[in-house]
Structures are given as structure tokens and as C-alpha cells.
Amino acid sequence: MGVGRRASPFSAAAEACLEPSRPRWGGNRKEVPAPCVRVEACGARRRIDCRLPMQSPRFLLAVLLSSFLGACGGGDEPGAPGPAPIAPTWFAEGAAAAGLDFVHVRAHEQRFWIPETVTGGGGFLDYDGDGRLDVYCVQGGDPVPGSETNEPNRLFHQETDGTFTDVTESAGVGDRRYGFGCATGDYDGDGDTDLYVCNLEENVLYRNEGDGAFADVTAIAGVGEKRWSSAASFFDYDGDGDLDLFVVQYLNWKPEHEIPCQTSYGERDYCNPINYNAPTRDTLYRNEGDGTFTDVSIAVGIGAGTGTGLGLSCADFDGDGRVDVYVTNDGMPNHLWLQLEPGRFTDRALLAGCAVNSSGAPEAGMGVHAVDVESDGDWDLFMTHVREQTNTFYENLGSAFTDRTSSTGLSAASIPFTGFGLGFHDFDHDGFVDLFVANGRVGLWPPALSKSDPYAEPNQLFLGRGDGCFEEVVGGGAPGVPLGTSRAAAFGDIDDDGDIDVLYIDAQAPVRLLRNELPKQGSWIGLSVLGESGTPALGAVVRVRSGERDRYRIAHTSYSYCAANDPRVHVGLGDAQRAEEVEVRWPDGLVERFGSLEAGRYHKLRRGGGR
Structure with missing residues (x-):
């Protein structure tokens, strides 16, 4: 999947066609029931969809089930707790x-x-x-x-x-x-x-x-x-x-x-x-x-x-x-x-x-x-x-x-x-x-x-x-x-x-x-996504493909809380030794491809340098 422009799922008429039980922005790819407590056990993907008034006994029971079943266990049984995590020094x-x-x-x-x-x-x-x-x-x-x-x-x-x-x-x-x-x-x-x-x-x-x-x-x-x-x-x-x-x-x-x-x-x-x-x-x-x-x-x-x-x-x-x-x-x-x-x-x-x-x-x-x-x-x-x-x-x-x-x-x-x-x-x-x-x-x-x-x-x-x-x-x-x-x-x-x-x-x-x-x-790959002035192109979207998987990142600095972050894009690649394809969608919509890039280093991707 590229980072080129998609048809907008939001439209001015989206609100007019909203059904009470189905939130949509228009052009749905996926749909889920409206206000619910959704409970899934990771791995087993057990799901409970319910519409319960807040503070009701059934609602509180659902919240407790949510905390229990949503514990991301790794066992064979749905919701089974995994082994206690160790305390490594990261x-x-x-x-x-x-x-x-x-x-x-x-x-x-x-x-x-x-x-x-x-x-x-x-x-x-x-x-x-x-x-x-x-x-x-x-x-x-x-x-x-x-x-x-x-x-x-x-x-x-x-x-x-x-x-x-x-x-x-x-x-x-x-x-x-x-x-x-x-x-x-x-x-x-x-x-x-x-x-x-x-x-x-x-x-x-x-x-x-x-x-x-x-x-x-x-x-x-x-x-x-x-x-x-x-x-x-x-x-x-x-x-x-x-x-x-x-x-x-x-x-x-x-x-x-x-x-x-x-x-x-x-x-x-x-x-x-x-x-x-x-x-x-x-x-x-x-x-x-x-x-x-x-x-x-x-x-x-x-x-x-x-x-x-x-x-x-x-x-x-x-x-x-x-x-x-x-x-x-x-x-x-x-x-x-x-x-x-x-x-x-x-x-x-x-x-x-x-x-x-x-x-x-x-x-x-x-x-x-x-x-x-x-x-x-x-x-x-x-x-x-x-x-x-x-x-x-x-x-x-x-x-x-x-x-x-x-x-x-x-x-x-x-x-x-x-x-x-x-x-x-x-x-x-x-x-x-x-x-x-x-x-x-x-x-x-x-x-x-x-x-x-x-x-x-x-x-x-x-x-x-x-x-x-x-x-x-x-x-x-x-x-x-x-x-x-x-x-x-x-x-x-x-x-x-x-x-x-x-x-x-x-x-x-x-x-x-x-x-x-x-x-x-x-392995990993780092990308300095640069505009024509040579400074970070804030808002550019990067797609990195390795194996059969695409990973998407935004070149941005303002997230977290009251913080300015490193504008470079960093992607962990797992076992892959290269990024098979790197694609950038610049803030004005232009899409450029930069081909296959070596892992384990930073690359400069400057606007106009792709194809």
C-alpha cells in the first residue's frame, strides 16, 4: 500500500448519513458497533460488544472482564496470562x-x-x-x-x-x-x-x-x-x-x-x-x-x-x-x-x-x-x-x-x-x-x-x-x-x-x-526526510517495506507532551537487512520512491532525489 492520496472517507455529507448504531466517516473500510465496551483476549481475539449504561452492574462487570481478558496473555487458553516479564535494563x-x-x-x-x-x-x-x-x-x-x-x-x-x-x-x-x-x-x-x-x-x-x-x-x-x-x-x-x-x-x-x-x-x-x-x-x-x-x-x-x-x-x-x-x-x-x-x-x-x-x-x-x-x-x-x-x-x-x-x-x-x-x-x-x-x-x-x-x-x-x-x-x-x-x-x-x-x-x-x-x-534504518531547504520536511509520510510488511511513519517533532522530538524517522526492521522500498509522500502530496536502502545506518532523503 503506497502513501499516495486515498479517496477521502470523510465527506461533508458524512454526518447526515450517520446511523445511530454505526459511526462512519463515509466510504467505510471497516465498521464496528457504536458506543461499546469491547473486550478481546490477545491472540484468541475474543470479543464482547455491548451497549450498557455507565455505572450499571453489567457495565462494571464488562470493565472488569476488559481488564482480565485484555491482558495480552501468551498461553494456549484464551486470555491465559503469559509468564511474568523479567526486569531488564533497557x-x-x-x-x-x-x-x-x-x-x-x-x-x-x-x-x-x-x-x-x-x-x-x-x-x-x-x-x-x-x-x-x-x-x-x-x-x-x-x-x-x-x-x-x-x-x-x-x-x-x-x-x-x-x-x-x-x-x-x-x-x-x-x-x-x-x-x-x-x-x-x-x-x-x-x-x-x-x-x-x-x-x-x-x-x-x-x-x-x-x-x-x-x-x-x-x-x-x-x-x-x-x-x-x-x-x-x-x-x-x-x-x-x-x-x-x-x-x-x-x-x-x-x-x-x-x-x-x-x-x-x-x-x-x-x-x-x-x-x-x-x-x-x-x-x-x-x-x-x-x-x-x-x-x-x-x-x-x-x-x-x-x-x-x-x-x-x-x-x-x-x-x-x-x-x-x-x-x-x-x-x-x-x-x-x-x-x-x-x-x-x-x-x-x-x-x-x-x-x-x-x-x-x-x-x-x-x-x-x-x-x-x-x-x-x-x-x-x-x-x-x-x-x-x-x-x-x-x-x-x-x-x-x-x-x-x-x-x-x-x-x-x-x-x-x-x-x-x-x-x-x-x-x-x-x-x-x-x-x-x-x-x-x-x-x-x-x-x-x-x-x-x-x-x-x-x-x-x-x-x-x-x-x-x-x-x-x-x-x-x-x-x-x-x-x-x-x-x-x-x-x-x-x-x-x-x-x-x-x-x-x-x-x-x-x-x-x-x-x-x-x-x-x-536491524534498523534511519531516514532524514529533508525539504528543498535541507531542513526536516515536517508532515512528510514515509512508507518502508521489508519482507511482506509495510511500516508507516510521520516525519514530525510535536507529539508526546510539551516536547520537541527528533525529526528523523527511525524504523526497526527485525530480521531484514535492507529496506526493500522506501517511499515518501511530501506535505504537498508529491510522492517519490527512493528504492532499496541498506539497514543499519541513516540515509538522507531530499525532495527531488527520488523518482
């Missing part, structure tokens, strides 16, 4: 040893203001074009507007020996506002990666000057959003060849909006975002091609919806050749902004089955990743949530999404924890994507798991089996690393050894760098 933590001495500050004085609960961003970028990933960490500090006590964000340059040097001051990127996420991309097409930072107050756009320094061009560019922004993504929504900018907003918040909240046992704690009753709209900036942007949110339809946004992922979810945007909202229905016609977005999340969970309830959406788990050529969605909710996996059926969390092995394991950053990558090169989840509480829930941090939780690692199921790795693949209140998690090959490493930000704690040290079970 990752070795080495941030401090490498010179990454950033320490995040959630608050100088804990006020229990809600910004303190979700701060902590950062990620990877190659700002100087030397081929090595550098690290940018976004600081919190004091959420009081105009505070002058905050420490700066920090940029670390990677040296040839794998250590890092703080170049914040010389690079000019030490913003001191109370920060959250960041996004990277070459918005001006000059061949250098630029940087956008999301803040509680005014956001900042840093233009890369190409000489190791950046210039603050926020005012000139017109992207200084002053509402609380959590995450952002550069992407080319209109196919004109330059990168536009989508910014996710969380709350219409001011300090005077804060209200005292307590735990059930009377201890002061953070409030639920719904208590503020202050949802806000997100922002889409169109790149005018002259260094400036125009806010087109209202004109294109994005301004029609409000929410409490924390995460986003950009992809062509309906296969019509136009990029769409999915936004996770905290305690409110999520948004699926489909570009049903050029330059016009409509929220189809409820219709498409990815606004709320299978019981019809909105969840506390944090991070999100659009990924093709089952290698069928369309983009599934996985997102993290607060404890006592499951993280959620929405399978893209080509006609709608269905909540298939209970049948993946990712349901019960997530209930005790609050997830933020996440990423699907083939960490062991066996040909199947695995999953890393960064966890950390947002409230005081007994018992505390750490004596030094009552909000700390263990991060989690799940091994992909290749059949749509996952098994948790004991110890999260990094035994011995202290528990933290993890927020952003960024993914990339920091040492260019062919495997994916993890950088994550712990609130009120040092940054962590997990180097992948697991003995590999197969």
Missing part, C-alpha cells in the same frame, strides 16, 4: 554525567496554583546543523505574572564526545517566563531550525540566525500569544511549502481566578481544571512567507471550539491528502479538527468516536501520539490520562475511531498512574513499536510512592508484541532511576547509534536522559 540514565545539569522549578513557593501541575517541557533539536542532537529545557519558576525571579530556559550544545555545554547565553534563548512546551521547525525556509516556546504569559519565537545565535522575532512575526499556551506544532496545513503554527491553549487563567481546594481528608491540594470554568480556544497562525504570521483561527473554523488543551498531534487522519489536527483536552471532549475542504477545519471528534472514551465520558487528556500501530496505513491515537482513568488507544478503522484500550494490555496497567509524555518507538528493533509513558501525579493521593516527592510515580515501558498487544516491562526498563513527577518526554537518537533514547523533564527535579542500551533483536 536504559541507563546519564544526564548529569553528560553535562545536562538543568533542574526544573515548578514553583519557588508552592501556592497550589494550577500552572504548577502541568509545567515541564523540553526536547531535542539540531540548532547548529552539525548532525548531533542538542537539548532545550523549558523552565517553570514563579507563576506570578511579571515575576523577575525565574531562572532561564537552557540550551545545551552536544559536543563530539557526547557531552553537553550550556550555550544559553551566547545563543540568546534564555527566556524567563513561566514555561510549558516548545516546538521546532524551519519556518522561514533558510535551512536552520527555529524554536517556539509556550508560556503562561506571552509566547516567544526564536529565529535561528545560522551562526549559533537566535533572534527574538516574536513581535515582528505576530505570534506572541498572551493566553496560557501549553503546546505547539509547526506544520504546513495549506500545502504552500512553508510551515504554519498551531498553538494549544489550556485555560483563560489569572491568579485572581485561583480558589482553595482540598483533599477528602482536608489537606490543601491543586484544583481540577474544570473547577475554573475557563476553557479557551486554540490558535492557528498562517505563515505568510515573509517572516510574519496571521491568526486565521476564526476564518478556518478552529475558533469555533473551546477546550482545556494540553497536547496535539498533526496527521492526515481521514486519508484525504490534507493534514488534520487532534487536540487532547483536560476533562473536556477532545477535538479532531479535520480539514474537510482546503483551508477549512471542522471538529469531527464526537462523530468519529475519539472525543470521549467508550463509556461516553470525557477524560483528562494530557499527551498524545498519532502512530500506525498495526501497520495498516492510517494513524491511530494514543493519549495519556489522570489516575483512575485508563490511558486510551483509539484505533483508526478508516471510517471512524474505536476505543480499543482494553484489548491492548495498556488498560489496567495505566489506572494507578497519571500519564503525561509518551512515545511509540521500536526500542529493541524487533520490527514492532514499543511504548514509553512518563508519569507523575497532579494531586495528593495516598499512599505516596516517594518520601521526597508526594507527586512522584514510576514511568512505564511496554513491549510491543506485533499483534496490537503490549506487555509491561518491570521497572520501566530503567531500574534504579529515582521516581519523579514526570511531564515532557522527548524521543530521539541522541548518540547516533541507531536506537531511540529518551529525555524527560521531572517537575522540581533534574532532567533525565535515558540512553538505550538494550541488546537489539534485529
Whole structure:
């Protein structure tokens, strides 16, 4: 299956022909019953479809069955549990040893203001074009507007020996506002990666000057959003060849909006975002091609919806050749902004089955990743949530999404924890994507798991089996690393050894760098997908064929939570020694084939270099 344009399964008439018992986007490839609890035992594929009211005894029984049968057992009997997983060391933590001495500050004085609960961003970028990933960490500090006590964000340059040097001051990127996420991309097409930072107050756009320094061009560019922004993504929504900018907003918040909240046992704690009753709209900036942007949110339809946004992922979810945007909202229905016609977005999340969970309830959406788990050529969605909710996996059926969390092995394991950053990558090169989840509480829930941090939780690692199921790795693949209140998690090959490493930000704690040290079970291939300017072609879709299997990836940096990720495409190939065929669909729809490529190395795929 190529990555060329498919006939759109979404049409303007899709909503009109919707049957109550059968969600469809139009042009169905697969169909499933509407709101249901779906239970499958991995391997046996036992399925129960039911339509039960939430809180009914039969519904609760179905949920219990879901956790039991969805455990992805490997035995001969349907649903039989497999052997207990061992606790291998997949990752070795080495941030401090490498010179990454950033320490995040959630608050100088804990006020229990809600910004303190979700701060902590950062990620990877190659700002100087030397081929090595550098690290940018976004600081919190004091959420009081105009505070002058905050420490700066920090940029670390990677040296040839794998250590890092703080170049914040010389690079000019030490913003001191109370920060959250960041996004990277070459918005001006000059061949250098630029940087956008999301803040509680005014956001900042840093233009890369190409000489190791950046210039603050926020005012000139017109992207200084002053509402609380959590995450952002550069992407080319209109196919004109330059990168536009989508910014996710969380709350219409001011300090005077804060209200005292307590735990059930009377201890002061953070409030639920719904208590503020202050949802806000997100922002889409169109790149005018002259260094400036125009806010087109209202004109294109994005301004029609409000929410409490924390995460986003950009992809062509309906296969019509136009990029769409999915936004996770905290305690409110999520948004699926489909570009049903050029330059016009409509929220189809409820219709498409990815606004709320299978019981019809909105969840506390944090991070999100659009990924093709089952290698069928369309983009599934996985997102993290607060404890006592499951993280959620929405399978893209080509006609709608269905909540298939209970049948993946990712349901019960997530209930005790609050997830933020996440990423699907083939960490062991066996040909199947695995999953890393960064966890950390947002409230005081007994018992505390750490004596030094009552909000700390263990991060989690799940091994992909290749059949749509996952098994948790004991110890999260990094035994011995202290528990933290993890927020952003960024993914990339920091040492260019062919495997994916993890950088994550712990609130009120040092940054962590997990180097992948697991003995590999197969080969890999890495692809730098480059536009005409020589910088990453964000939004390009890559198909890699090995054996009888196609694997699909997006060249993008903005997924997970408040993170900027390695833009290179990494694919585990299992036993294959070559990629038999590599195909790229560029953001404007052009498709090029690059033939057979050798495994075990990175290749540069530049637009115009294929056939």
C-alpha cells in the first residue's frame, strides 16, 4: 500500500448519513458497533460488544472482564496470562554525567496554583546543523505574572564526545517566563531550525540566525500569544511549502481566578481544571512567507471550539491528502479538527468516536501520539490520562475511531498512574513499536510512592508484541532511576547509534536522559526526510517495506507532551537487512520512491532525489 492520496472517507455529507448504531466517516473500510465496551483476549481475539449504561452492574462487570481478558496473555487458553516479564535494563540514565545539569522549578513557593501541575517541557533539536542532537529545557519558576525571579530556559550544545555545554547565553534563548512546551521547525525556509516556546504569559519565537545565535522575532512575526499556551506544532496545513503554527491553549487563567481546594481528608491540594470554568480556544497562525504570521483561527473554523488543551498531534487522519489536527483536552471532549475542504477545519471528534472514551465520558487528556500501530496505513491515537482513568488507544478503522484500550494490555496497567509524555518507538528493533509513558501525579493521593516527592510515580515501558498487544516491562526498563513527577518526554537518537533514547523533564527535579542500551533483536534504518531547504520536511509520510510488511511513519517533532522530538524517522526492521522500498509522500502530496536502502545506518532523503 503506497502513501499516495486515498479517496477521502470523510465527506461533508458524512454526518447526515450517520446511523445511530454505526459511526462512519463515509466510504467505510471497516465498521464496528457504536458506543461499546469491547473486550478481546490477545491472540484468541475474543470479543464482547455491548451497549450498557455507565455505572450499571453489567457495565462494571464488562470493565472488569476488559481488564482480565485484555491482558495480552501468551498461553494456549484464551486470555491465559503469559509468564511474568523479567526486569531488564533497557536504559541507563546519564544526564548529569553528560553535562545536562538543568533542574526544573515548578514553583519557588508552592501556592497550589494550577500552572504548577502541568509545567515541564523540553526536547531535542539540531540548532547548529552539525548532525548531533542538542537539548532545550523549558523552565517553570514563579507563576506570578511579571515575576523577575525565574531562572532561564537552557540550551545545551552536544559536543563530539557526547557531552553537553550550556550555550544559553551566547545563543540568546534564555527566556524567563513561566514555561510549558516548545516546538521546532524551519519556518522561514533558510535551512536552520527555529524554536517556539509556550508560556503562561506571552509566547516567544526564536529565529535561528545560522551562526549559533537566535533572534527574538516574536513581535515582528505576530505570534506572541498572551493566553496560557501549553503546546505547539509547526506544520504546513495549506500545502504552500512553508510551515504554519498551531498553538494549544489550556485555560483563560489569572491568579485572581485561583480558589482553595482540598483533599477528602482536608489537606490543601491543586484544583481540577474544570473547577475554573475557563476553557479557551486554540490558535492557528498562517505563515505568510515573509517572516510574519496571521491568526486565521476564526476564518478556518478552529475558533469555533473551546477546550482545556494540553497536547496535539498533526496527521492526515481521514486519508484525504490534507493534514488534520487532534487536540487532547483536560476533562473536556477532545477535538479532531479535520480539514474537510482546503483551508477549512471542522471538529469531527464526537462523530468519529475519539472525543470521549467508550463509556461516553470525557477524560483528562494530557499527551498524545498519532502512530500506525498495526501497520495498516492510517494513524491511530494514543493519549495519556489522570489516575483512575485508563490511558486510551483509539484505533483508526478508516471510517471512524474505536476505543480499543482494553484489548491492548495498556488498560489496567495505566489506572494507578497519571500519564503525561509518551512515545511509540521500536526500542529493541524487533520490527514492532514499543511504548514509553512518563508519569507523575497532579494531586495528593495516598499512599505516596516517594518520601521526597508526594507527586512522584514510576514511568512505564511496554513491549510491543506485533499483534496490537503490549506487555509491561518491570521497572520501566530503567531500574534504579529515582521516581519523579514526570511531564515532557522527548524521543530521539541522541548518540547516533541507531536506537531511540529518551529525555524527560521531572517537575522540581533534574532532567533525565535515558540512553538505550538494550541488546537489539534485529536491524534498523534511519531516514532524514529533508525539504528543498535541507531542513526536516515536517508532515512528510514515509512508507518502508521489508519482507511482506509495510511500516508507516510521520516525519514530525510535536507529539508526546510539551516536547520537541527528533525529526528523523527511525524504523526497526527485525530480521531484514535492507529496506526493500522506501517511499515518501511530501506535505504537498508529491510522492517519490527512493528504492532499496541498506539497514543499519541513516540515509538522507531530499525532495527531488527520488523518482
